[in-house]
Amino acid sequence: MPEVTTTHYLVLSALLFTIGVAGIVTRRNMITVLMSIELVLNSVNLNFIAFSYQLSDLGGQIFAIFTIAVAAGEAAVGLGILVAMFRLHESVELDRATELSG
Amino acid sequence: MKSWLWLVPVLPLAGALANGVLLRDRLGKKAVAVLACGLVGLACLLSFAAIGSYLASPEYAAREPYEQVLYDWIPAGLLGIEGGVFRDFTVEMGFQLDPLSAVMLFVVTFVGFWIHVYSVGYMDHEPGFQRYFAYLNLFMGAMLLLVLGNNYLVMFVGWEGVGLCSYLLIGFYYDQEFPPYAGRKAFITNRVGDFGFVIGLFALVAHFGTLDYSEIVRAIEANPALVQAPYLLGLSVAGFIGLALFIGATGKSAQIPLHVWLPDAMAGPTPVSALIHAATMVTAGVYMVARSNAIYQLTSVSELVALVGAITAIFAATIAIAQDDIKKVLAYSTVSQLGYMFLAAGVGAYGVAVFHLMTHAFFKALLFLGSGSVIHAMGGEQDMRKMGGLKEHLPWTYRTFLIGTVAIAGIPPLAGFFSKDGILAAAFVDHKTLWAIGLVTAGLTACYMFRLLYMTFHGEFRGSSEQQHHLHESPAVMTVPLVVLAVGAVTSGWVGLPPLGEVDLHWLNHFLSPVIAQVGEHGEHHASVALELALMAISVLVAVAGILAARALWGKDRGLTAEDALAARFVGLRRLLANKYWVDELYDATVIRGTWASARGLFAFDSRFIDGVLVNGSRHLTVALSLLSGFFDKYFVDGLVNLTGLTMRLGSRSFRSLQTGAVSQYALVMALGVVILLGFYVAMRLGGWGL
Numbered sequence: 108m109p110e111v112t113t114t115h116y117l118v119l120s121a122l123l124f125t126i127g128v129a130g131i132v133t134r135r136n137m138i139t140v141l142m143s144i145e146l147v148l149n150s151v152n153l154n155f156i157a158f159s160y161q162l163s164d165l166g167g168q169i170f171a172i173f174t175i176a177v178a179a180g181e182a183a184v185g186l187g188i189l190v191a192m193f194r195l196h197e198s199v200e201l202d203r204a205t206e207l208s209g
Numbered sequence: 210m211k212s213w214l215w216l217v218p219v220l221p222l223a224g225a226l227a228n229g230v231l232l233r234d235r236l237g238k239k240a241v242a243v244l245a246c247g248l249v250g251l252a253c254l255l256s257f258a259a260i261g262s263y264l265a266s267p268e269y270a271a272r273e274p275y276e277q278v279l280y281d282w283i284p285a286g287l288l289g290i291e292g293g294v295f296r297d298f299t300v301e302m303g304f305q306l307d308p309l310s311a312v313m314l315f316v317v318t319f320v321g322f323w324i325h326v327y328s329v330g331y332m333d334h335e336p337g338f339q340r341y342f343a344y345l346n347l348f349m350g351a352m353l354l355l356v357l358g359n360n361y362l363v364m365f366v367g368w369e370g371v372g373l374c375s376y377l378l379i380g381f382y383y384d385q386e387f388p389p390y391a392g393r394k395a396f397i398t399n400r401v402g403d404f405g406f407v408i409g410l411f412a413l414v415a416h417f418g419t420l421d422y423s424e425i426v427r428a429i430e431a432n433p434a435l436v437q438a439p440y441l442l443g444l445s446v447a448g449f450i451g452l453a454l455f456i457g458a459t460g461k462s463a464q465i466p467l468h469v470w471l472p473d474a475m476a477g478p479t480p481v482s483a484l485i486h487a488a489t490m491v492t493a494g495v496y497m498v499a500r501s502n503a504i505y506q507l508t509s510v511s512e513l514v515a516l517v518g519a520i521t522a523i524f525a526a527t528i529a530i531a532q533d534d535i536k537k538v539l540a541y542s543t544v545s546q547l548g549y550m551f552l553a554a555g556v557g558a559y560g561v562a563v564f565h566l567m568t569h570a571f572f573k574a575l576l577f578l579g580s581g582s583v584i585h586a587m588g589g590e591q592d593m594r595k596m597g598g599l600k601e602h603l604p605w606t607y608r609t610f611l612i613g614t615v616a617i618a619g620i621p622p623l624a625g626f627f628s629k630d631g632i633l634a635a636a637f638v639d640h641k642t643l644w645a646i647g648l649v650t651a652g653l654t655a656c657y658m659f660r661l662l663y664m665t666f667h668g669e670f671r672g673s674s675e676q677q678h679h680l681h682e683s684p685a686v687m688t689v690p691l692v693v694l695a696v697g698a699v700t701s702g703w704v705g706l707p708p709l710g711e712v713d714l715h716w717l718n719h720f721l722s723p724v725i726a727q728v729g730e731h732g733e734h735h736a737s738v739a740l741e742l743a744l745m746a747i748s749v750l751v752a753v754a755g756i757l758a759a760r761a762l763w764g765k766d767r768g769l770t771a772e773d774a775l776a777a778r779f780v781g782l783r784r785l786l787a788n789k790y791w792v793d794e795l796y797d798a799t800v801i802r803g804t805w806a807s808a809r810g811l812f813a814f815d816s817r818f819i820d821g822v823l824v825n826g827s828r829h830l831t832v833a834l835s836l837l838s839g840f841f842d843k844y845f846v847d848g849l850v851n852l853t854g855l856t857m858r859l860g861s862r863s864f865r866s867l868q869t870g871a872v873s874q875y876a877l878v879m880a881l882g883v884v885i886l887l888g889f890y891v892a893m894r895l896g897g898w899g900l
Contacts, residue, residue, distance in 0.1 A: 132877040140873070205870030 116157035123150035137192070137199040141185045148178045210258035211266065214277050214304050217256045217314070218357060222350035224248035229343030238338050242329040245342035249325050249349055253318035260311045272723035274307035274423065276359050283362070288418050296418055305359035305422065309724040312563055312717070313356035313496055316570045320488045320697075321349050323690035327578050328480040330686035331585060341381060341478065348374035352489050356496060361410055361420040364497065368406065368461065371490045372399045378485060379477040391473040398470040402460015409453030416446050422500065426726050429503045433728045436507055448508040454501055455514055458494030462547045465521045469793055471544055475536040479581030482536060487543045487577050488570035495550040495566050499559040503726030506557065515555025515636070519646040522548030524790070526653035530660065531786030534591050535580045538661050541789075542617065543573055545650060549632050552643060558635035559725055560718035564705045565632055567717075568624035571697035572616040578691055579610035582683040583665060587676055593664040594769060595676070600666040602680040605688040607666050609695040614662045616698040618655035619752040624702030626749070631705060631715075634744050648751055655755030660772075663763035671769075707741060 123146055130143025152171040159167025189199055196203050224245050228236070236244070268275045279302045288298035306314070325345060332341050351370025358364040373396075380392030410420065416436070417425050429436055429447075436447040444452060458464070463471035474486045485491070498505060498514065505511040522545045529541035546569050553562035584591055586603055600607040616623040619630070629651060636644040670677050682688070705717040762771040776783040788794070 128876075128880050132873055132880055135873065201873050202871045204872065 113157050113161045116153060120150045120153040120157070123147075123153065135201050137185075137189050137201050140201060141182060141189070144185070145178065145182070148174060148181075210255070210262040211275055211306060212277065213255055214259045214275075214306055214357065215279055217252045217259065217318070218304075218350050218353035220248045220252040220255070220350075221346040221348075221353065225343050225347035225350060228339050228346060233339065233343075236339065238333070241339045241342050245346050246322070246325045246329065248346065249318070249322045252349070252353070253322045256314045256318045259306060260314065263306045263311065274305045274310075274359070274723075276303055276305050276423070278303035278359070288414075291418075298414065298418060300360060300362045300420055302363065303359040304357040304363075306357070307724055308721045309496070309499060309563065310356050312567055312721070314353070316567050317349070317352050317356060317489050320570050320574050320694070321352070321484060323693050324480050324484040324488070324574060324578065325349075327483075327581070327687050327690040328478075330684045331480050331581055332478060335478070337381065341378075344374055344377045344381070345481070345484070348378070348485060348490070352493075355493055359422060361413060361422070364500075365406065365410065368457075368493060368497075369403070371485070371493065372396065372403070372461070375399075375474065375485050375490055378481040379474045381477050381481070385476075388476040391470075391476040395470040395474050398467050399460045402457045402467050405453045405456025405460070407457075409450050409457060412440075412446070412450045412453060416440075416450070426503045429507070429728055430726055433507055436504065444510070445508055447504045448510045451501070451504050451508045451510040452513070454497060454504070455510065455517075458497055458551070459517065460494075461497075462491050462494030462551070463544050464494070464517050464548060464551060465524060466792075468521060468525065468544050469796060472537055472540040472789070475534070475540050479536065479577060479584060482540070483574045483577030483581065486540065487573040491543060491547060492550070492566045492570065495547065495554060495562055498551065498554045499563050499724070502554075502559045502724070503728055505554070506726060506728050511555050511557065513555070515552050515640060515643055518548045518551025518553075518555055519636075519643040519650075520548070521545065522552060522650045523646050523653070524548075526650045526657065528786055528789050530653060530657040531783060533594050533787075535583065535593050535596070535661065535665060536577075536591055538593075538657060539573070539576055539580060542576075542654065542658065543569075545654065546573065546617070549629065549647065549650070552647060553632040553635055556636050556638070556640055556643070558632065560715070560721040561628065561631040561635050561705070563721060564717050565628035568616070568628040568698070568701045571694055571701045572613045572623075572625055575609060575613040575691060575694035575698050576617065578687070578694065579606050579613060582606040582687055582691065583610075585683055585687070586680050587672065588679055590672060590676060593661065595672040596665045596670070597668040597672075598666070598670040599680065603666075603682050605682060605691060609688075609691040610666070611662065612695040613698050614658045616702075617658055618756060619651055619748060620756075621745075621749065622699075622702070624698050624700070626752075627702035627705050627707065630707060630745055630748055633748055634707065634741065637744055648748060651748055652751040652755040652758075655752040656759045659756050659759035660763050663759060664769075667764065707745065 127143045127146030127148075127150060130146065131140050134140050134143060152174050155167040155171040155174070159165065159171075192204060193199055228241055228245060232244075263269055263275050266275060281299050282302040283300040285298040285300070288296045290296065325342075328341070328345065332338055335341070348371055351367045351374060353367070355364050355367025355371060358367060376392045376396040379395050380389040382388045413420055413425065417428050419425060419428075436450075437445045440446040440449045442449060460467045471486060471491065475482050477486070505514065525541045525544035525548060529538050529545065532538045532541060546565070550562045550565050550569070553559070553565060582603060583596065583599060583606060586599070586606075587596065590596070612623070616625040619626045621627075633644055633647050633651070636647055670680075704720075705715050707715070762775065763769075785791075
């Protein structure tokens with residue numbers, strides 16, 4: 108049974124990050140985009156934990172918990188925007204929300 | 210009773226209000242007549258009572274006027290500072306009873322009342338009965354304000370009030386063509402005089418700081434030299450004020466050059482001519498000059514007053530002799546007699562002037578009312594050429610008319626003799642020329658009055674048979690006033706018997722003496738008894754000569770033959786006199802046409818230059834300028850603005866595609882950016898370039 112090294116974690120994290128970014132860029136449903144953002148954040152958390160474990164430094168784990176807290180706030184704000192947007196447009200398609208265009 | 214003085218003018222004014230406004234068209238003829246005559250009669254009785262109680266009062270004994278101030282009328286506030294003391298200018302609404310206003314009050318209310326009574330009969334068949342009495346009452350009220358006021362401004366209110374009533378009553382028959390014209394002429398001519406009056410009032414305020422009679426007299430008596438100081442137009446203060454006031458008097462009292470309105474004023478009803486244009490209103494100028502005697506005594510302008518009076522007297526008398534309209538003769542006679550009064554006032558005999566004013570009021574009112582009775586009987590005919598022989602048909606009118614004629618002719622012991630003789634005697638002292646003019650006028654007066662009498666009452670009737678059939682004596686309501694006034698015409702002269710030597714029988718002069726200010730030199734130089742008697746004899750002789758001349762020409766049933774023969778012989782003279790020296794035509798050619806021409810000129814200037822060049826020109830200029838600035842705005846200023854906008858639009862077009870608003874696109878760009886940066890970093894690392 109091969110040992111799980113830091114590198115494995117980093118590769119997994121990179122995969123998760125890439126999947127998340129791809130989801131953000133390609134998906135039009137705002138819920139999916141929020142879920143993809145969650146993926147990106149969690150890939151970062153994975154990095155923090157991995158390096159914390161390797162360096163025996165608890166700072167990385169504390170940072171990860173901070174990130175989870177901020178992510179929760181972000182999700183709340185995002186879902187609030189989502190609800191408001193649904194009221195306005197009767198849809199949560201992102202490409203409908205182009206009010207900020209020049 | 211004298212505390213009720215204020216009621217005297219108020220009663221007729223109330224009558225005017227009732228008949229003219231409140232009860233208009235709601236009263237029958239009888240009620241109108243009773244109301245109008247009753248109120249004037251009441252005012253008359255009240256004024257007699259007031260005069261009586263004044264004569265018994267301590268004020269009269271102290272030679273002071275009785276003043277009744279109702280309220281402060283115009284509290285105008287600070288006028289100036291004099292000797293460190295603030296002086297306010299206040300005009301009171303106040304009445305004053307002194308010998309002068311008492312005489313006027315007596316004449317106005319007494320004669321006025323009887324003319325009111327007469328009017329009831331005269332106006333009986335006329336439309337506008339109530340309107341007539343409303344005007345007549347209004348006139349009485351205004352005239353009483355004029356004579357009772359204790360300052361010049363109250364007098365001025367009355368002055369304008371009587372002018373208004375004169376205008377209204379001259380134009381009473383407003384549906385005819387001539388009366389309204391005559392009314393306007395009277396009003397406008399008076400306005401010219403009033404202008405002078407107002408200037409005089411301004412000068413009085415400027416110099417004395419008050420318009421109160423007593424205060425002005427006190428100020429002059431305290432320092433006569435002050436009003437003799439040079440003022441304006443090379444005149445002294447007294448001279449300027451006197452001249453200005455006298456211009457007012459010439460307007461109101463129909464003296465040359467403003468006499469033209471009075472003969473035309475005969476277009477009004479005859480009782481109006483008697484009341485306003487013979488007995489009362491036209492004497493307002495004489496009253497005013499007598500009231501201002503403190504000023505006239507201190508200036509040589511009084512010489513001008515005397516001269517104008519004398520010239521007017523003879524001028525009007527010569528015209529009167531060639532008139533055929535019975536009222537025109539009387540009108541010119543009035544102008545002439547007013548000239549006498551100014552002659553007297555001008556030579557300083559103010560008492561005599563007021564004396565003649567009073568006697569004239571009686572006999573001239575009588576003559577006018579008599580002529581009204583004649584006109585009434587003739588069915589409106591006024592041309593004496595169509596009359597004649599009326600004495601059988603109008604016995605009472607004839608008798609009273611004869612008394613009036615003898616009175617005005619100056620035959621003793623009737624009223625006219627005493628007052629006219631007083632004037633001539635006063636003029637004789639220092640002004641022999643004016644005395645001579647007055648004497649000739651006296652002869653002419655006797656002549657034209659007897660011409661009138663002969664042409665009207667003697668000889669054969671020359672009118673149509675229809676008129677002859679209609680001839681009738683007037684009703685008692687008209688003949689009684691005639692008799693009353695005839696009694697006045699006989700007796701009113703007895704209050705002013707000529708002063709023979711030491712014995713001063715002239716009660717009226719004595720009575721009026723408190724009113725005459727004690728300024729300047731005061732030599733009442735009486736002529737000697739012999740001279741006095743000689744002067745009287747001369748004037749009686751001249752009057753008799755005038756009467757005899759009239760009798761020779763028009764008497765003895767001669768009819769018009771002698772006059773026509775005379776007129777044929779002196780065609781030019783006759784035309785000159787019959788046309789009143791063409792004064793009307795002269796004024797028409799100069800003043801009236803001049804006014805018209807200047808009005809037309811000004812109109813042309815207005816419409817051509819002001820409207821055409823200035824107003825329209827500035828309009829065109831404005832339009833052109835605004836077009837220009839419009840172009841500038843539109844193409845230059847707006848162009849700059851649009852240019853800015855265009856620049857921005859073109860500049861920003863390339864950036865627009867960057868901001869699509871699609872979040873996913875932003876995220877893509879961001880991700881790509883990260884990839885590029887990351888790639889760049891990795892390449893640097895791999896290439897060994899540091900970082």
